[in-house]
Amino acid sequence: MSLDINQIRGLFPVLHQEVHGKPLIYFDNAATTQKPLGVLDALANYYRLDNSNIHRGAHALADRATRYYEETREAVQQFIGAKESAEIIFTKGTTESINLVAKTFGRKFIGSGEEIIISTLEHHSNIVPWQMLCEETGAILKIIPINDAGEIIFEEFEKLLSPKTKLVSIVHASNALGTINPVKKVIEAAHAVGAKVLLDGAQSTSHLEIDVQELDCDFLAFSAHKLYGPTGLGVLYGKREVLEAMPPFLGGGEMIKEVTFEKTTYNDIPFKFEAGTPNIADVIAFKAALDFIKSLGKPAIKAHEDGLLAHANELLNDIKGFIPIGTAAEKVSVLSFNINGMHPFDVGQMLDAKGIAVRTGHHCTQPLMKRFGIEGTVRASFSVYNTKSEIEKLAEGIAQIARFKNK
Incomplete structure (x- = not known):
């Protein structure tokens, strides 16, 4: 076409x-894409016609806002090939999505002497959270080297893998060089030693077909503003069984089922990870961006x-x-x-x-x-x-x- x-x-x-x-x-x-009229109109129309908080209101505006918000979640599910919409968590961006995994999955499942692998190609947002986790827990950060063309040296990656490897967090496509990493091979090798894999999809999602079930990644993080959508909005995909095993990221409204002064019961996914009033307008407008991509x-x-x-x-x-x-x-x-x-x-x-x-x-x-x-x-x-x-x-x-x- x-x-x-x-x-x-x-x-x-x-x-x-x-x-x-x-x-x-x-x-x-690569820093941010521009926004088509459909996104601009959706953003304005929410504030003109539908402005309301979501999920708990018992009136027409709340019903409409909730429906549009959840329609975006379903659109994201289809966009990346997730099994179900509950595996889609809205965040502030790729950076927050990676930090969420570091501060929940990382704190619970990565301990002293255990290992995290990243690559030389990583954005600071896929370096610093893991350094912070290692300082906190005593985990060890290992780095995949690259060649002069800017490609990871896969044989060196394989040498880094061991039963101590708990997570491989790697960029799908480099923001600085454009390099597309062989993430399917990376995921297969990591899973062979029992490690989980997070893909930084901030660049790849706007250029490449993504199917998280076919890739078999455990997490995928990306941002709306690099996909013709609004700023201040990101997505974290996670496999249901992994997300359910993780503790909440932030505490507050929405992420709870019941609160007493003695104990709080946490909500189901994805709401367990979406505390407080979310970025409703930008989530709703993001669907127009995904519709634009789908139309082309x-x-x-x-x-x-x-x-x-x-x-x-x-x-x-x-x-x-x-x-x-x-x-x-x-x-x-x-x-x-x-x-x-x-x-x-x-x-x-x-x-x-x-x-x-x-x-x-x-x-x-x-x-x-x-x-x-x-x-x-x-x-x-x-x-x-x-x-x-x-x-x-x-x-x-x-x-x-x-x-x-x-x-």
Whole structure:
């Protein structure tokens, strides 16, 4: 299926503006994607027509809000292929989802001398919670090394596995390099030693088909705002039997069945992990984002984005002074690079002057940058509403900057 990109772009008001007198070219999609009109309308309509708390109200607005909220949970279930909607927990984002697992599953099931494995590719949100848990419990954190292309060395991962391994927490697709990890193989190897597996799907869910039952992962964490949805909203998927064995994350309303001063009985999943008034409006609006993705189809989205990345590589690799960082064979549409002799921030500012929005810095992956011996990179990340003509303007801008520095 070929996509009508002009029609798609018409759904995103933010794209139709000028920056510094130039048409905006938005290549910071790995940080956050823009929002289509359907999401904006759903968000506004909730506050205009349905604003009410959910699950406990006995009036029409509460009934509608509750129904729309739970319809989103069912849409997420279908989006990732979960067995049931009760396995879908709403959080503030990928970061909170990972912290939830660390502070519940981790505290209960990972003890002193037992091991957690992550990779060199991880975002800080999939490093720091495990370091905190290790400091608290005496558990040991082990790191999967990567090669110069930015791919995990699977044989080294296998060497790290042992009966002491209780959890493998690994990124599905790297936010900094775009590398797609062989997570099916990782999960199978981890399960063979009795370990659970958490996938950081913050980047992969917007680019790749996800079926958690086929992958057989125990947890999947991701964020709505990288899927054309609102900010401040995330998802944690967990297998029912694992979630039921975990203690609650936060205490308060909704996560209880009965409270007395002597004892509290906790609610069933997913409500056990959703204390307090949730982010109702953004959850409801997120369904419109998922509907948008479904209307286009993940295969068509991926084909378009892969084409953009291939076009960028073709245009950029012959530019003198252009240094690609992360050249894995399997990637999502993330292009990370430096220009010889220039700081990434300076390159980013020069591109911004041309109306081109990119991300610069360490991308919350400082250990990964250290592995490559660099301070950071310039990152251009592409989405379904980007065009080949925008890629050509990026290449032209990079060529001009590189000529200026390397003449």
